Amino acid sequence: NQEELRCIGCGAVIQSTDPEKAGYTPQSAIKKGMANDELYCQRCFRLRHYNEIAPVSLSDDDFLRLLSQIRDTKALIVYVVDIFDLNGSLIPGLHRFVGDNPVLLVGNKEDILPRSLHRTRLTDWMRQQVNQAGIRPIATTLVSAKKNHQIEHLLDLIEKYRQNRDVYVVGVTNVGKSTLINQIIALRTGVKDLITTSRFPGTTLDKIEIPLDDGHQLIDTPGIIHEHQMAHVLPAKDLKLVSPQKELKPKTYQLDDSQTIFLGGLGRFDYLNGPHAGFVAYFDNNLKLHRTKLANADHFYQKHLGDLLTPPSKDELDKIPALKRYEFTTEHKSDLVFEGLGWITVPAKVTVAGWAPDGVSVLLRRAMI
Ligand code: GDP
Numbered sequence: 001n002q003e004e005l006r007c008i009g010c011g012a013v014i015q016s017t018d019p020e021k022a023g024y025t026p027q028s029a030i031k032k033g034m035a036n037d038e039l040y041c042q043r044c045f046r047l048r049h050y051n052e053i054a055p056v057s058l059s060d061d062d063f064l065r066l067l068s069q070i071r072d073t074k075a076l077i078v079y080v081v082d083i084f085d086l087n088g089s090l091i092p093g094l095h096r097f098v099g100d101n102p103v104l105l106v107g108n109k110e111d112i113l114p115r116s117l118h119r120t121r122l123t124d125w126m127r128q129q130v131n132q133a134g135i136r137p138i139a140t141t142l143v144s145a146k147k148n149h150q151i152e153h154l155l156d157l158i159e160k161y162r163q164n165r166d167v168y169v170v171g172v173t174n175v176g177k178s179t180l181i182n183q184i185i186a187l188r189t190g191v192k193d194l195i196t197t198s199r200f201p202g203t204t205l206d207k208i209e210i211p212l213d214d215g216h217q218l219i220d221t222p223g224i225i226h227e228h229q230m231a232h233v234l235p236a237k238d239l240k241l242v243s244p245q246k247e248l249k250p251k252t253y254q255l256d257d258s259q260t261i262f263l264g265g266l267g268r269f270d271y272l273n274g275p276h277a278g279f280v281a282y283f284d285n286n287l288k289l290h291r292t293k294l295a296n297a298d299h300f301y302q303k304h305l306g307d308l309l310t311p312p313s314k315d316e317l318d319k320i321p322a323l324k325r326y327e328f329t330t331e332h333k334s335d336l337v338f339e340g341l342g343w344i345t346v347p348a349k350v351t352v353a354g355w356a357p358d359g360v361s362v363l364l365r366r367a368m369i
Helices: 027-035 042-050 060-071 094-098 119-132 151-162 177-188 236-242 293-302 312-319
Strands: 076-084 103-108 139-142 166-170 195-197 206-211 215-218 251-255 259-263 267-273 278-281 288-291 323-329 334-338 344-345 351-357 362-365
Touching: 060 094, 076 119, 076 151, 103 151, 103 177, 119 139, 119 362, 139 151, 139 351, 151 166, 151 177, 166 177, 177 206, 177 215, 251 259, 251 288, 259 278, 259 293, 267 278, 267 293, 267 323, 288 293, 323 362, 334 351, 351 362
Parallel strands: 076 103, 076 166, 103 139, 166 215
Antiparallel strands: 195 206, 206 215, 251 278, 259 267, 259 288, 267 351, 278 344, 323 351, 334 344, 334 362
16 A cells, blocks of 8 residues: 555655655565565655756645744745745745845856946845845855855855754745755765755655854755746746757847837847837847837737747647736836846836746846946
8 A cells, every 4th residue: 555655765655746846756666665665756866866856836825834844943044046036935924934044145047147348236236035935044146056156155154144053045946946956965065974865844845954163054955836936837848949058148139119029939129119229138048039020919929829929839828817007107228027037127218018928027227238
């Protein structure tokens, strides 16, 4: 009876139905594990054998229980966000669970930002956005987990602010938290130093505990699913295609008003009102941009969605929510941000509209130039 089986690493009930959930183990691995009397869930198996951490998602109940435990603990909270999907990275209601604990805000995927852009503008913006969500970070920093940039600096900040406390690393799925934790493990522990896994009491979730020098721990919490995230609006293969992987190469467009640029089939930019001017687009090179006349844009979209305007492909049209329109008039030079996709830098004193799949935010921030 499979209900009874538990992972000997983390104690999660073994299941082979949902790879995203705790305790997932493929059927073949269950057989093998039982034969060897060493049954680990896939997550713990990978951790043991490859020192690699896979994300799991959690139900709302488990998540709330986990967060309330953090509130009742004296800890430093390391809050990891994706700088390309900041709104999609925010953990709803986190401020209620922080209590008096300090929060260190970490913007990941810094390697994708062109060198010419001001980092402080970006960290200012990150701080503003989380302030609006009721969180006041004691410090804000940028890293690239993938490229191993600034991870040592992050560890220094953690040491500086944790002051004899445990450290909880929190983040929604897809912000790169696993990649970051794996880098920290690689930097901090030799193969000999076994990372321990244990349960969050009262939940079905396991946590990873990385020992720190003074007997305290750095605790990796499971990734949290955020519905309003490009990652959950797009089919996985499209997400791969349009998520920026390399440093963005800006493209400049000279536009007159009443012109439109399509971002594949996933977004749309309308220049509504203002003089002839330059607009700079920052998107992954795989996202094909198409310029057309505003007057013709609706028709063009209907006609070409899935062929010229792709992703989505023809067979995925029903999987993508309809585009929703947001209109802005700029005071200063600004970035019109399509969360999870990229942004377009627009001049001061113009009126523009941005469209994105319903659920994905479009917003204006001070230009990073
Ligand atoms: P998690 O769900 O938060 O644990 O995220 P993962 O660690 O699985 O990473 C999600 C995606 O973001 C993967 O495609 C990673 O390759 C990518 N990623 C993670 N860190 C970075 C980074 O520093 N830079 C870039 N460009 N991509 C990253």
